[in-house]
Amino acid sequence: MTDCNLEPLTFSRLGSRSVVADFRGGRLTTDAGALLLREVADRLGFFEALDAAIPDPRHPVFIVHQQRTLLAQRITALALGYEDLNDHQTLRVDPALQLAAGQLPEQDRALASPPTLCRLENRVDRRTLVRIAEVLVDQFLTAHPEPPEHLILDFDATDDRVHGHQEGRFFHGYYDHYCYLPLYVFCGDELLAAYLRPSNIDAAKHARAVLKLLVKKLRATWPRVKLTIRADSGFCRWRLMRWCDSHGVGYVLGLAKNSILEEEARDWIERAQRQFLRTGESQRLFGSFVYGAKTWDRKRRVIVKAEHNAQGSNPRFIVTNVPGDPQELYEDVYCQRGEMENRIKEQQLQLFADRTSCHRFLANQFRLLLSSAAYVLMQALRRTALAGTELARAQVGTIRLRLLKAAARVVVSARRLVFHLASSYPYAGVFRAVFERVMGGRRPPAAESG
Template sequence: MALGKVGRRVIEAAFDGGDLASDGGVVLLRQVDERIGLTRAAARVFEDGRRQASVTHSVRDMLAQRVYALCCGWEDVSDHNVLRRDLALQTAVGRVDDLASGPTLSRLETAATPAHAAALNGVLVEQFIAGHARVPKELVLDIDATHVPLHGEQERAHFHSYYDNYCYLPLYVFCGQDLLACVLRPSSRDPASVLSALVKLLVQRLRQTWPGVRVIVRADSGFCRPQALRRFERWGVDYVIGLQKNSALLQRVALAELYLADAYKDSATKQRLIGEFSYGAKTWGRERRVVARLEHDARGANPRFIVTSLTGHAEVLYERLYCARGEAENRIKEAQLDLFGRRASCHKYHANQLRLLLAALAYTLMIKLRCLGLQGTELAQACSATIRIRLLKIGAAIVRNTRRVRLFLASHHPLQHVFEAAARALASP
């Protein structure tokens, strides 16, 4: 290919460089995976119904191949028809021959069952527990739903008027930056329909390891259901959940709203007030503590309400605890966009659930790379997309013989020191 000139020199290019890879940093993912045992744990719970005498690619190798590729930015199964011969990916997976092809990986996805989904969610919880060297005193579970747009004839596809599209509505549970569960749901179901059951399973497992831990559920108003609140109280789980505004709530804060409106009219500056009162809807059976955040600016009044079982100052509960749930939305974007959790292009519903979980495993691997290998570097707070571009997408020439595999990484890569620091950190016990 002729690409112009530099002075008198002609620029030419061709894809004949030999055993070169664009993802030389994938070997760091192998180190993280070996350290935490993520794909091996996932493979152990993934029942393999194939005739073992005819198996060439183990479930563990296929899961590692798929997860590592997602981390490196290869979201489609069809990419593996070429990637299977990539020496860097082969080395990371632990093979010296061709990896699984696209059709083979597709058969893995279409063989997924609800039991696989439950078991892989269990792997996420076990990874979270194993990552704590000390017993935590308090865990805040952030629960939120998002949408996965559909553009085909996928099973259980329904039109959702809010998103104006056919979609799924997966439910995510985070604790800090750690992903504990992701459950695919049809968009025809209430977002809170599996909330209680999911929280119960998680709390039981967490308290099995840490009996005295305090668990707080944090969510927006889409998950405020009387049955869930009653169950949380019965299970000893605290909560701080958004409350949809209604005429009764607005009436309780009407005088405060008038005061803020007058103050804004006099000062022309945004007015804000946080207070609390007891409130009980007819379906609640009793009154509960409600915190109100009132604001008034050029756009008018903007009241927000939360219901909580917690004690403490109302302003602290709202600003420091409830508002912090916005960080979970950033983590969802990372799993959905950076690691391709929205690629629900399989026809079968449970195959799409597996794809969601593969993205969750990739997210977990990238988070562990950041925590275990990148502390103290300029990538210590980087998102998955930044880590991929700056640390994994490194050009490398690969030489493989009977004694060793050598990766000749790009000499002028600007973050050599970060790569070396991560390799040393991940190699230490």
């Protein structure tokens, strides 16, 4: 049977010349930037740490692909933009991915097939998942050679829509579809935890347990570090606040408004209204008072933002045990929580954290952690090598398009592996600058214009 991929593709003529394409270019890759990811991962010992966290029950005699190779193949492919296991049917002979996975880029030594990678996903257990999660925190710790004085941990939940009959799927009324409800913890741009949960739970479910584990691990390395958690009103639970109070952890949490809160803040609310009516300009006033819901163990400090504009009154509240000016705590601390939502979108939309299509719940948790590992790898590249370039604050999709999706012709000889990148590559200057950073060069990075 004729392979249709070998048939030439004839396009419209250009003058007297025919224009023909085929798939016989030889050892080419469109992902030469995987070389940079390989160097970053090697310097972190990232794939080795993940490999050590996962038991391998296979008999050594029958192993064709080492587990470390499987992990490097899967995580690097996610970073390069390949979300499906089926993609690996052809990716397994891509020379850049072969090299990134630690294997010689030879056509007769293909990487793992989709079924092999699928078996890896489906043999993990809960203990293994916990160990993998610890590796992500360890990467955060090693990224800070000097102990930080203060860390703010952002907690948030989001929906992970499912389209089949996966274990643990439930219909969520707020999101109006069947989904999971993963819990994320970030510290700035750094990912600390990604925990998959069914959606028939409170948004704060297990947040206190995750916080306990993180605080224990962070303080074991940095005993004097000051810790503050930040989250929306879905995490305002008195047991969480009580634990923070008794363990020296600060919190700045959203607080859902109610009639009692609005009565306590009436002076600020009415004053904002009067000033708006007098000036016609939007007004924002801040104040604080002591409040305790009936379900709480005690009263706590509440900060009100009394806002009034053309749309009317819009008071908002947060509860905190952190001392400071109400306006600064609200605007400079609590409102910065929104940046975490960008990080979650980055991981879900650009690193495919929502690709939880396995039937087994634990396999889907493993997929979420693989996506998290890809985020940690890309963040390490951004943190260590992109400072001073035009990609310093770029999102994963932009970094992938401009830096990783680089075409190259690959020449393999007995002594060298040569990747000939395109002479017309528009970001060659950035690529070289990042290369020098990754390899430990002293030359400062030079930004390239688009």
